Amino acid sequence: MTWDGMKVLAVIPARGGSKGIPRKNLRQVGGISLIGWAAKCAHALSWIDAVVLSTDDEEMAAEGRAQGLEVPFLRPPEFATDVADAIGMWRHAWLESERAFGQRFDLSILLQPTTPLRNPADVERTLRALVEGGHRSATTVSPVPGHFTPEKTLRRDDRGRLSYYLAEGARHSNRQSIPDYCHRNGICYAVDRETLVDCGRIIADDCVGVMVEGFVVNIDEPIELELAEFMFERQRRAGSIEGE
Structure with missing residues (x-):
């Protein structure tokens, strides 16, 4: 556990309301819910000290617990609206997790369920880039x-x-x-405590981009669920991924 002596918190955000795909985070790809895919990735990384689900919804919370996630708090309504920003949600989850576990976390990663077919190695590369490069934050990107x-x-x-x-x-x-050019692909965000908790930033002045080659499915619309299922089957046949 820990990364070079630093405590790492993984946060999986999953609010109950979603407009494009109702109850989106409970939908399945390859027989596993989107929450389950994020949990599966987090559990594959031994250096994560705690994995929490940030949600405002009891059904999402139950799914999180079923997937082995900690749900020590429910997200307040102000962090669960369509216009709520990720910074406030992540900061709230960080501070509440420190209260719940009675420890300070030095670093945190954000794993959005809407990018279900992520490779844990890309998440590890992101945290490594943050720490070893001495940056304030890091995020995965794809070529435009x-x-x-x-x-x-x-x-x-x-x-x-x-x-x-x-x-x-x-x-x-x-x-x-x-x-x-590149764009954020939702696989992973990583940040140190000072940048997010104290300064309220994610894409800071010193944010490093970790390039991920290949097609990345990010689910916002129903057709992207179908695309994710197609990509899952393709990867399953190639032996590079397992579902339920």
Whole structure:
């Protein structure tokens, strides 16, 4: 347990309300709930000292306990709305966990259930980048496809006419001339106590991105559940993942 003598808390957020997919965190991929997938990843990492579920919902809490998670508190309503920010939720979970377990956690990782097919090795790489690089926070990222970059993005005015989002977009006729962009993929966030608890930051001035190659499923819409099931079956046949 611990990482180089530092206590690590894993937080899995799972509020009860969700608009795109009702009761989303209880939905299953490969016979395992989204909460269960996040729990499975956390349990595979021996350096995590405590794994808690942050939820406002008793059914989510029951599923968390069934998956071996600690649920020492219920999330207050102000941290469970559609517009509640992740910083407040994570900070609340951190402080409540310290009260519940009677210990201080030096580092924390956030594992969102909506990215169920994550590889624990990517989570470990994220914490390693945070600690060994001396950064304040870290998060996994994926490359932005060339056709979704600002240079390829267009604006459409109220008459339907198109123009480049960036004025220099017309100069980028091939993807080789476009800078490398990345986006957060939801696999893992990692942060030290001072940055989140004291300063209320996640993407801080010194946040390192850990690149994850390959396709990452992040579930917000019903079709993405189907896509996750497809990717699970593909990985299962390849022998790289196991379901229920």
